[in-house]
Amino acid sequence: MKKRLMLAGLMAGLFLTGNLVNGQSNAEVEKIPEVEKLLKKMTLEEKVGQMAQVTIDVLTIGDTPFDTSEPLRLDEETLRKGIVDYKIGSVLNTANNRARTREKWHNIVSTIQKMAQEETRLGIPVLYGVDAIHGTTYTADATFFPQQIGMAATWNRDLVRKGGEITAYETRASSIPWTFSPVLDMGRDPRWPRIWETFGEDVYLNSQMGIELVKGYEGAENEVGEPVNVASCLKHYLGYGTPVSGKDRTPALIPDIELRERHLPPFRAAVEAGAHSVMVNSGLINGVPVHASYKMLTEILKEELGFQGLVVTDWKDIENLHDRDRVAKTQKEAVKMAINAGVDMSMIPYNFDFCDYLVELVNEEEVAMSRIDDAVRRILNMKHKLGLFETPVTHYEDYPKFGSKEFEDAAYQTAAESVTLLKNADNILPLSKDARVLVTGPNANTMRPLNGGWSYSWQGNLVDEFAGKYSTILEAIQNKIGEENVTFVPGVEYNMEGKYWEEIPGDLDAVAVAAKDVDYIILAIGENSYTEKPGDLHDLSLSDNQMALAQTAIESGKPVIAVLNEGRPRIIREIVPEMEGILHAYIPGNFGGVAVADILFGDVNPSGKLPYTYPMYVNTLVTYDHKPSENQAKMAGMYDYESDFAIQFPFGFGLSYTSFEYSDLSLNSESISGDDELTISVTVTNTGDRTGKEVIQLFTSDLYASITPDVKRLRRFEKIELEPGESKTMTFILTAEDVEFVNAELNRVTEPGEFEVSIADLKAKFTYTR
Structure with a gap:
């Protein structure tokens, strides 16, 4: 079979800064006649200005660069300094870190x-450019989708693409043609404060959803010049999501083999899908x-x-080479x-x-003019493809x-399909609409953590x-079953005027008293809004205040249904163990409250699946695609080590209000070689009494290899809807390339040997031969 050499020679480590003179490269960039003609006219200063954002x-008018006066007005003097004197090519962000109306955006960008x-x-x-990451997040009245982790939980490619299309439309309606999205960092460490901006822990799921979001933003054929499309920006290239400490923008130690096996493939897939720009990882690797x-x-x-596109830094990161990282004097x-x-x-900024x-x-010949021309060509190419030379500003009225x-x-x-049912003891859910419920918890009555x-601002405040x-x-539940059937006692609240993690303990006795007069308790717990450094934490455990509230609810003796909004x-x-039901809502957006209520009371059958492994302990942060040695539960001898794969809920898990049965797993061949295709089929039947959606997940295991193989890897998935009693036979095709891995020489290979296919609890084996 074809082997793809992943390194052009093995003479150097992955992170060498390079010894080529003045950054010159062999990369060939598309030459557009109009751009080439313009490039020849440009002075050095004009070229360098294009590289500045x-x-x-x-x-704007204000006391400092951090404090723009309101109402927002551009400062003609500083604007002229930037545009005319320094000839800057790009502007980003929103003033005072707050959303603006479409009219205001049009006025600012037009000026x-x-x-x-x-x-x-x-x-x-x-x-x-702007961070439109789950909708046009800096425009008032825009449509907000779940954050990326929730989009991944839908396991629905169509919904992810549709979300990208709508975000692109509304971003262009805001007169902005470029979004800093999607995030293709791997969400493999639950401690990291940006895991919710990712598509989760799996390589294939990230790659597939990344492709859909790129195509949603840019169009099926990447026709970014269309007035309803925007240019996407893949971030944060590469390896940003797994710092050693788990805290944002702290050092990572990632072997070359791991970078190429886990972190590079989603970016490769999105580049092949035609993405027009890439943003660089702010951190250090090795x-x-x-x-x-x-x-x-x-x-x-x-x-x-x-x-072929442009590479943009993250916030202030060239300055950080000197100020923070100390690699530049x-x-x-x-x-x-x-x-x-x-x-x-x-991104200066x-x-x-x-x-x-x-x-x-x-001028000092420390940077070659050819490097400048390459950079400016990439920038102008994107401007040309976006149609900015013909239509520099789109109008909201269109x-x-x-x-x-x-x-x-x-x-x-999308919100409804993202919510994941993790526990449903004795089928307690859905609840009757005649039920009397107590709603409690810090996430019950605020839109901020949803x-x-x-979301309207950087930290969502x-x-x-x-x-x-x-x-x-709370409001969605009241609307669903009537205010007279709902009692609300917060128990714990977030300090909305202070730091996001600060909590205000409530009257737990009042919670206990209120519980006496209801049938069920709905416990809305989790986290307030945050991102980046403000989201760093020392302990992944749920807060003491919220745990105390949960214990109060449990001790009431009434059934407790937890809604995790985190x-x-x-x-x-x-x-x-004490919860009768658990819903995981992630960060579902403006319609998350309604989606949760609809699932709690049975108007929607839940179909979300976990895009990450839910840990049980702070020291068992292990992903599903671990090595066999991660799970050594009981060693021979007298000791019983705590070495098991101790997780709360597995990757890909999610319950439904109906039931599904898998049968008739079959392979078209027991052996493949070369470029052969392996056809895999399985039948899925809805054996319950209501319509439901199910995600078929196909995993493979390489049973023996030259380096220790992962226990299993996701290779295909598909979401389907089945009526009660309905069956569908699903077919998937794999090739040897789909089960290859990065070996010790950093080549991608498929080695001869035995493989196992698993779907649900069904398994089958095949052999690969050269």
Whole structure:
């Protein structure tokens, strides 16, 4: 079979910054005639300006770059300094970290583009970018979907693509053509505060959902010039999601073999899907900042993967090479390192020093003009493909579907399919609509944790200001069964005016008293909104306050149904046995409250599946695709070690209000070789009494290999809907390439030997021969 050599020679480690002169590379970039003509006209200063990106706060009226005066107004003097004097090519972000109306966005972007067109020599349009990551998160009245971890929990490709399409439409309605999404970091460490921005722990699930979101944003054929599409940005390349400490932007130690086996494939898949830009990992891997790695940015991304688009830094990360990481003795040296490594655009974001330094470096022959031309070509190519030269600003009046019921219905459907039923003792769920319930917990009556970070503001702290028309979990339950049947006692509340993790303990005695007069207790627990460094934590356990509230509910003797509204799986080991029901809602967006209520009371049959392994202990943070030695439960001899695979709920798990039976697993052959295809079929039957959706998950296991194989790996999945009594036979096709792995020589290979296919509790074996 075909073997793909993953390293062009094994002479150097993955993270060498490179010894090639002045960052020159062999990567060939598409040459568009209009761009090439423009490139020949440009001065060095004009080229360098295209590589600069500043935050909008720098260009507005205010006391400091961090504090824009309201109402938001552009400062003509500083705008002219940026656009005319420094010829900057890109602007990002939203002023004062808050959502704006479509009208305000149109006014701001139009003013910037007007100056670029009329007051610069070449009239090159500015490229505006924003973090539209689960909807157009900085535009008032936009449609909000579940965060990526919830989208992954749907296991529904169509819903993920539709979410991307709607987000693109509404982002263009906001006059913005570029979104910093999707996140393709691997969510393999529950401690990491950005795990909810990922598609979870699995390589294949991440790759498939990443493709769908790229196509949703950019169009089926990546026609980003269409006025309903935007350019996507893959982030954070590469290996950002598994720092040793679990805390954001802290060092990672990742062997080359692990980077290539787990972290690179989703980016490879999204690059092959046509993504137009990539954002760089802010962290260090094996002691080297990725922003300074020629090997990572040029040899692997641009040459090996053949990436044609632009590479942009993350926030202030060139400056961090000097200020934080201490690999550059000066800021000027930091610019040299990053640009020669392969960075095309610097998210500066607060000053114009980058431009001055880079001009000096080129004049001093420390950075080659060919490297500058390569970067600017990539930037101008994207602007050209986006249609900015012809239409630098789209107008909100041309987007009548913005915030429409059609879009809201899609967001609701995605939220409903994301919610995952983890426990349903004695089929206690769904509850009767005649039931009397006590709703308690800090997540019960606020929209903030339903939306999470990057929602109207960076940390999600402005959600209640913008999301008043939507229903909290409490309000949705009241609307469902009537206020007279619902008692609300918070028990614990978040300090909405302080740090996100601070909690205000409530009156637990009041909870106990209220429980006496109800049939069930709905316990809404989890986390408040956060992202990045503010989300770092020392302990993955659910807070003491919330655990005490849960114990109070349990001790009441009434059945307790927990609703987990959290961005990462908090440890709940002590209360799980006492819960009658557990729903995992993740961060479901503005329609999460309604989706939860509809599932609790049976209007929707839950169909979500876990996109990560839910841990049981803080020291058992192991993924499903572990090595066999991770599970040595009982060693021979007199000792019983705590060495089992102790998890709370497994990857891919999720219950339904109906039941499904799998049968007739069959393979078209017991042996394949070369480029043969293996056809696998299985029959799924709905054996319950209501319609339900089921996710068929196909795993393979390499039974013996030259390096220890993973216990199993997800290779295919499909979500289907079945009526009661209905059966469907599903067919999947695998090739040898689908079961290959990265060996000790960093080659992707499929070795001859025996493999096992598993779907649900069914298994079958096949052999691969060369």
